Amino acid sequence: MRTLLASELFSFYPASELIPVELPEPNESITSYNERIGLHKSQFGDGVIAYLLNELADTGLEEGIQRLNVSIEDLVAVRDGMNAILNTSASSQSKSQNRQH
Numbered sequence: 001m002r003t004l005l006a007s008e009l010f011s012f013y014p015a016s017e018l019i020p021v022e023l024p025e026p027n028e029s030i031t032s033y034n035e036r037i038g039l040h041k042s043q044f045g046d047g048v049i050a051y052l053l054n055e056l057a058d059t060g061l062e063e064g065i066q067r068l069n070v071s072i073e074d075l076v077a078v079r080d081g082m083n084a085i086l087n088t089s090a091s092s093q094s095k096s097q098n099r100q101h
Contacts, residue, residue: 002089004082006033012081014074 006024010016024033034040041047055071056064 002085004030004085006030008081008085009078012078014077 005026006028007026009030010019010024013019022037028036051071055067059067
C-alpha cells in the first residue's frame with residue numbers, strides 16, 4: 001500500500017505556500033510531519049468537527065457557507081491529486097504485471 005507523503009499533500013492543497021506552518025521535508029510521512037510540528041489528533045477524535053468548530057466560531061451564516069465552499073473546493077483538489085497518484089501507481093503495477101506474463 002502506497003501512502004501519501006506530507007509534501008504531496010501540500011502540493012495538492014491550493015495556496016499551500018500561504019499556510020503559516022513549516023513545510024514538510026520531501027520524503028516525510030504525514031505522521032512524522034505531524035509529530036515534528038507538534039500537531040496532535042483533535043480531542044474530539046474527529047478532525048472535521050474540530051475544523052468546523054474552529055472555522056465557524058466567529059462567522060455568520062453567509063460567511064460560514066462561503067468558508068465551507070472554499071474548503072470543499074480545496075478538499076476536492078486534494079482528493080483529485082491523491083486519485084492521480086493512485087491511478088499512476090495502479091497503471092504502473094498493471095504494466096509491470098503484464099510484462100511478467
